[in-house]
Amino acid sequence: MGKVRVGVAGYGTIGQRLADGVALQEDMELVGVADMAPTLAIRALYEKGMPYDLYLVDGADKGEFDKLGIPVAGTFQDLLGKVDIMLDSAPAGIGAKNKVLYEKAGIKAIFQGGEKNSVADVFFHGYANYEKGVGKDFLKLTSCNTTGLIRAVDCLDRAYGVDKVAITIIRRVADPGDYHRGLTNALQIDKAPSHQAVDLMTIMPHVEATGILVHTPVTHGHIITVVATGKQKITKEMALExxxxxxxxxxxRIDDGFKGNASLFKYARDLGHTRGDMYEIGLWEDSIVESGNDIMFAINIPQESVTIPETMDGIRAAMGMQATSAEGTAKTNEYLKIGLFKGLGL
Ligand SMILES: NC(=O)c1ccc[n+]([C@@H]2O[C@H](COP(=O)([O-])OP(=O)(O)OC[C@H]3O[C@@H](n4cnc5c(N)ncnc54)[C@H](O)[C@@H]3O)[C@@H](O)[C@H]2O)c1
Incomplete structure (x- = not known):
C-alpha cells in the first residue's frame, strides 16, 4: 500500500494538531487542510511558510485571504478529490453536513467528539474497540475526556477485568484564547450521568459506568477522578503496574512537583512540545487509593492534544493499515514518539 492520503477539515484547536500528527506518520501523507476564515491559526500557518496547503470551504471569502497574501491551493472539493480519508475537526455539527460531501466523493472520514454518534458507523477508541473500526468508512472519535478516561479504564480492564466505574470530571471550561466563553469565576454542574460515562458504556458495554461533571473556569486540562470496581480486587500495586x-x-507524583493540571502543561512546554501539547494522560501515583474492594485514582486530560493519537489509530483502522489494536496503536506510538520517555515500544 502506498502512503494513505489524508486531509483535515477545520484548522482550529484540534485540526492544527491533527495535521501535525498526520505529518509525523511516515506511512501517511498530509495533502492539505481546509478552513473558512483567516483565523489566527491560519495566519500562523502563513507566517510559518505554509507547511500545509490550504483549501477553502464553501462560503469562505477568498478575497480576504488574497488581501493578506495567504496562498490558497484550491476548493474543498479539490481537496476531497485528492485524499483517501478526511479528518473532520470543524465546529460541532458541521461534520454531519460535510459527511454528505465525503459520501459523494467516495472517501472515508473521521469525526471528532462534538458530532452526534449517528454521524459514524463506529464510535471509536484506538485501544478499547480498534477492531470494530477496521475497514469502516465513518468513525467518530471519543471526546477528549472520554478518550483519556477509556485509556485508563481499558488498561485496568485488560489487566484484571473491570465491572463498574464511577467518575467525577472537573472540566476546564474553555481552551486558551476562547474569549467567546467569557471571563468567568464560577463552577457549574451538569445533569448526571455525564456523557463521558455513557460514552464509555457505548464503547465498553461490559462496564457499568456513571458520573458527575463540574465545569471549572480554567483552560489547561481536565481532571477526572475514577472509582473502579474490578472483577477481582485491584490493589494499588496492581493498578500502578x-x-x-x-x-x-x-x-x-505530587512529590516530584506535579501539583495539578498546570504542572503537566508547563512540563510539556519545558519538554519543548509544540503548543505545550501532551499526547499522554497524566495519572497521579499518589492519587491511587483502595476503598474496600474498589480502586480510586485521578487522571489529567490535556484536552487539546489527547485525541490526536486515537485519531491516527482511527485512520489505521478505517484504511485497514493494521488489523489489530496492538499493531495499530504501536505504529501510531512509534511515529508520535509516545512512550519513548519510559523506554516503551521503541
Ligand atoms: N477543543 C478541544 O479541547 C476539543 C477536544 C476534543 C474534541 N474536540 C472536538 O473537535 C471538534 C473541533 O473543535 P475545536 O475546538 O478544534 O474547534 P475550533 O473552533 O478551535 O476550530 C474549528 C475550525 O473550523 C473552522 N470552520 C468553521 N466552519 C467550517 C466549515 N464549514 N468547514 C471547515 N472548517 C470550518 C473554523 O474557522 C476553525 O478554524 C469539535 O467536534 C469538538 O467537540 C475539541
Missing part, C-alpha cells in the same frame, strides 16, 4: 506499562499514560 498496569498504568506504568501503558504507553499513553504518564504516571507522575
Amino acid at each position: 498496569a498504568f506504568q506499562k501503558h504507553p499513553r499514560i504518564r504516571v507522575v
Whole structure:
C-alpha cells in the first residue's frame, strides 16, 4: 500500500494538531487542510511558510485571504478529490453536513467528539474497540475526556477485568484564547450521568459506568477522578503496574512537583512540545487509593492534544493499515514518539 492520503477539515484547536500528527506518520501523507476564515491559526500557518496547503470551504471569502497574501491551493472539493480519508475537526455539527460531501466523493472520514454518534458507523477508541473500526468508512472519535478516561479504564480492564466505574470530571471550561466563553469565576454542574460515562458504556458495554461533571473556569486540562470496581480486587500495586506499562499514560507524583493540571502543561512546554501539547494522560501515583474492594485514582486530560493519537489509530483502522489494536496503536506510538520517555515500544 502506498502512503494513505489524508486531509483535515477545520484548522482550529484540534485540526492544527491533527495535521501535525498526520505529518509525523511516515506511512501517511498530509495533502492539505481546509478552513473558512483567516483565523489566527491560519495566519500562523502563513507566517510559518505554509507547511500545509490550504483549501477553502464553501462560503469562505477568498478575497480576504488574497488581501493578506495567504496562498490558497484550491476548493474543498479539490481537496476531497485528492485524499483517501478526511479528518473532520470543524465546529460541532458541521461534520454531519460535510459527511454528505465525503459520501459523494467516495472517501472515508473521521469525526471528532462534538458530532452526534449517528454521524459514524463506529464510535471509536484506538485501544478499547480498534477492531470494530477496521475497514469502516465513518468513525467518530471519543471526546477528549472520554478518550483519556477509556485509556485508563481499558488498561485496568485488560489487566484484571473491570465491572463498574464511577467518575467525577472537573472540566476546564474553555481552551486558551476562547474569549467567546467569557471571563468567568464560577463552577457549574451538569445533569448526571455525564456523557463521558455513557460514552464509555457505548464503547465498553461490559462496564457499568456513571458520573458527575463540574465545569471549572480554567483552560489547561481536565481532571477526572475514577472509582473502579474490578472483577477481582485491584490493589494499588496492581493498578500502578498496569498504568506504568501503558504507553499513553504518564504516571507522575505530587512529590516530584506535579501539583495539578498546570504542572503537566508547563512540563510539556519545558519538554519543548509544540503548543505545550501532551499526547499522554497524566495519572497521579499518589492519587491511587483502595476503598474496600474498589480502586480510586485521578487522571489529567490535556484536552487539546489527547485525541490526536486515537485519531491516527482511527485512520489505521478505517484504511485497514493494521488489523489489530496492538499493531495499530504501536505504529501510531512509534511515529508520535509516545512512550519513548519510559523506554516503551521503541
Ligand atoms: N477543543 C478541544 O479541547 C476539543 C477536544 C476534543 C474534541 N474536540 C472536538 O473537535 C471538534 C473541533 O473543535 P475545536 O475546538 O478544534 O474547534 P475550533 O473552533 O478551535 O476550530 C474549528 C475550525 O473550523 C473552522 N470552520 C468553521 N466552519 C467550517 C466549515 N464549514 N468547514 C471547515 N472548517 C470550518 C473554523 O474557522 C476553525 O478554524 C469539535 O467536534 C469538538 O467537540 C475539541
